Amino acid sequence: MPAHLRIAARCPSPAGGTSRDELRAAASGLDTSTLFGGFRIDPPTGAQVQHQTVLVRWTDGRLEAVTTC
Secondary structure, eight states, X not given: OOHHHHHHHHSHHHHTSOSHXXXXXXXXXXXXXXXXXXXXXXXXXXXXXXXOOOOEEEETTEEEEOOOO
């Protein structure tokens, strides 16, 4: 099951319902990890703050991380 569905499936029970506000409050209380890294939401902004995205590219037959300045 994809990570976002596991997280979505985990929220209704502690939320006490399935309204948008109840689910957001429950998701904001999660601090967990997925196959893609950490998952935590900043309650005031709703931003996903735990996961750090890594951009990669193939260069000369090698996979390398792309860094920005």
